[in-house]
Amino acid sequence: MDYGFYDILQLLGSLGLFLFGMKVMSDALMSLAGDKMRKILATMTSNRVFGIFTGFFITSIIQSSSATTLMVVGFSNASLLTLTEAISVIMGANIGTTITAWLITILGFKVSMSTIALPLVGLGFALTFAKKQNLKNWGTFIIGFAVLFIGLQFLKDAVPDIRQNPEILEFLKRYTDLGFWSVLLFLFIGTLLTVIIQSSSATMALTLIMTAQGWIPFPLAAAMVLGENIGTTITANLAAIVANFHAKRTARAHLIFNIIGVIWVLVLFYPFLKIIEWLVSLTGAESPYASAAAIPVALSLFHTTFNITNTLILVWFIAPIAKVVEKLVPSKLEVKKEIDEPKYLNKEIIKYPETVIxxxxxxxxxxxxxxxxxxxxxxxxxxxxxxxxxxxxxxxxxxxxxxxxxxxxxxxxxxxxxxxxxxxxxxxxxxxxxxxxxxxxxxxxxxxxxxxxxxxxxxxxxxxxxxxxxxxxxxxxxxxxxxxxxxxxxxxxxxxxxxxxxxxxxxxxxxxxxxxxxxxxxxxxxxxxxxxxxxxxxxxxxxxxxxxxxxxxxxxxxxxxxxxxxxxxxxxxxxxxxxxx
Missing domain, CATH: 1.20.58 (Methane Monooxygenase Hydroxylase; Chain G, domain 1)
Structure with a gap:
């Protein structure tokens, strides 16, 4: 296979461009709506249904489940959110993150964004010269949005075509023909990729491209998506390392919630995929088992269906999950501070206006x-x-x-x-x-x-x-x-x-x-x-x-x-x- 070091650098550069576009877009959206989102989050009630909708709404708007979970961890650290409130918001964030997958699937595979990406950058750049800060933020958002799809196009071009490089299939066949062990292996690969890249959206994009190119079949791509759901929890757990036990509990709850979801889907893996195939057939599309071109839509549908079903099941078990987390992360008696030392002020609270107030x-x-x-x-x-x-x-x-x-x-x-x-x-x-x-x-x-x-x-x-x-x-x-x-x-x-x-x-x-x-x-x-x-x-x-x-x-x-x-x-x-x- 003629795929050298330069090609690998092109692949990494394309991925970097995609991630940069995602970050610019997410940061601009946070500037546009972040204060309102945080205000909603900071003043939410203990109603779990409202918490789920809050998590979904915020993640859908700011296009980053990591940003939402980091906010939740920060608010838990400042005792702004209780553990049960935090768990319900994270459940909603998991559903909200599927919007990104649909965005990539529809605009990245169904619509050719590359033809309008550069004009969009031009429009966004012009808006950055506006006097109003809101217009500047919209300009930055449009630039990020366009760069994301430019990166996606480069990513698709950088991944070798299986028709021109049939030896790739020979290499992968060693790992795709192991039955359920292959599913577990690709689940691990999905987890590892997300941990390394620190973005489930980027891993999702890679998975969609691999399936569109015919590298891996639908079941193994679905296994990678399950791995991404575990890998995305690492961000919150890393942020909670230096935080107090409230934040650690929130991060662990995120991990436990996603692991429980992955376990029950693995138990019902093949029947669940058949349900997805049936749902895809209702839209008039081909079976993802028969056509590689049908896999991106089926995969996005799998991602959404899994997260919604998992939330609908586990929403009734928020209290037991909270109890498990409380046992895993016991409350620590705060180190008794000197009489003239602040009790609630530390460098962590300065991240958000809500936590500092x-x-x-x-x-x-x-x-x-x-x-x-x-x-x-x-x-x-x-x-x-x-x-x-x-x-x-x-x-x-x-x-x-x-x-x-x-x-x-x-x-x-x-x-x-x-x-x-x-x-x-x-x-x-x-x-x-x-x-x-x-x-x-x-x-x-x-x-x-x-x-x-x-x-x-x-x-x-x-x-x-x-x-x-x-x-x-x-x-x-x-x-x-x-x-x-x-x-x-x-x-x-x-x-x-x-x-x-x-x-x-x-x-x-x-x-x-x-x-x-x-x-x-x-x-x-x-x-x-x-x-x-x-x-x-x-x-x-x-x-x-x-x-x-x-x-x-x-x-x-x-x-x-x-x-x-x-x-x-x-x-x-x-x-x-x-x-x-």
Whole structure:
């Protein structure tokens, strides 16, 4: 056979051109619709049918099951998707990837794309000069689409024709006449090729060309397609190596789902192929057993039928598959981090806007609930458990009369400063490096504002805490009473915020918070009158009055900031920015 080193390089170059076209097309589609696709994926419900349609829809649009599964792994890593949700999306992605096979079969074999491929490149290139980014992306997509089919044409020309090289058939006959062992061998070849090329679409294209050229019969080509279904799971498993156990479980679930599908098809292999032959005959086409030209359509039909049937069968076993995966990949206790280390921020979350927003929000909520909430309550000598209880603010203050001796500054440096710095760093990095829409940018801005307000809260309570310790049990009953009023007001605000973020009836609690914020804005005028009265009656010294004025202002500012933080981190809408505050 006259097929030398140069011909092998031509074959590899054709394959590279095909893969490059696929990547350019997929990347352009991700730019056009990626943010919408990720938003759908990030906000999906636990409904498995919806999950399957989501996976199918996203993969059909972006033309890459690998991109979909990588998104699913990334979202699982950030805990945006549960394991059952991730499995259902992957099931849909497996069906969605069959669209690519039909695209190659219909346009690559039934229609001559090579005649219009270069004009398409010209059109796409012209669009890349457009001012609008969307038009530029469409131009890139058209270029990728055309290059893909140019690569496919080169690939078809680079593969030696069996009629001109009959010795190829002699070589292959050694492996095609082994009965069911041949099926297993070509299944392995399909898996290996997909692992090496890292694209099931490219392996599918090669398989279709080999069948069209008469290299291998229909059953062995179908075996290769089954192998491609196993090989395509490698991408997700490689991505999950450095991820947490959630992502590893998702990747393993993808592998298990495809392996189960391949096993049952192998058991019913020949009857299943007969069903495909019957379906092909319904279209009026020749049998794939009799004509090599009929194999590409039959193979695409086999690919689609297999994935749809496999999904329809295994959709009822998502929970058992999840349990198996949970046993294979046990949950690991996260390495206990130092008190001043972020819990949810790592380099993996910076891949997608959705994962970084979700993780920043979780980290900010954790900071509020485990550091800021403690600092504010303890600075005012209030027990956190009392705030979480059904006690009324008046009862909480009566119960808490001892001085906690809280070192606010030390708590800030140990529990807040480093994490606050990391939140701001990740937030600003995401805004400067990731392509985000206005809504996503606003969400990150809200998180930054919330964290800055938390730092302002700590600075304010630091000032208040000094005088709370001095005057709470003071011999001057008027001063003790005033500071108990401060503590009571703060207890009320913290209690409603706790209910707002943890209990039902969000709207009712939110309405109360808005009233408290309004009262805090008006509070400074009431302060002046009450303090003037205490001074005029010689009940407090001017020095005490000065402390009261400053602390009342600090208290009102702290209350407004606390309500803003609750609104930004736990609210459904951002009335803070809506009000231009």
């Amino acid at each position: 979700f993780s920043l929000l979780k980290e900010s909520k954790y900071l509020y609930e485990n550091a800021v909430f403690e600092i504010v309550t303890h600075a005012l000598n209030i027990h956190r458990e009392d705030i979480k209880s059904d006690l009324k603010p008046k009862e909480i203050i009566k119960k808490s009369q001892e001085d906690f001796g809280t070192d606010v500054r030390n708590l800030y440096y140990n529990k807040v400063k480093t994490i606050y710095g990391e939140i701001i760093r990740y937030a600003t990095t995401a805004q400067s490096t990731l392509k985000m829409g206005k809504s996503q940018n606003d969400q990150i801005t809200n998180i930054i504002i919330a964290n800055r307000k938390m730092v302002e809260i700590i600075k304010a309570v630091l000032e208040i805490s000094i005088n709370v310790s001095n005057y709470q049990n003071s011999e001057n009953k008027h001063m003790a009473k005033q500071y108990d009023k401060f503590r009571k007001k703060m207890a009320k605000v913290l209690q409603i915020i706790y209910l707002f973020r943890t209990k039902d009836g969000k709207e009712e609690h939110y309405a109360k918070l808005l009233k408290l914020r309004h009262a805090a804005k008006e509070g400074k005028y009431q302060t002046t009158r009450s303090i003037n009265k205490l001074i005029s009656e010689n009940l407090i010294t001017p020095e005490m009055a000065s402390s009261l004025v400053n602390d009342k202002d600090n208290l009102n500012e702290t209350i407004k900031n606390l309500i803003s933080v609750a609104e930004l981190l736990y609210g459904d809408k951002d009335s803070l920015l809506e009000n231009g505050d």
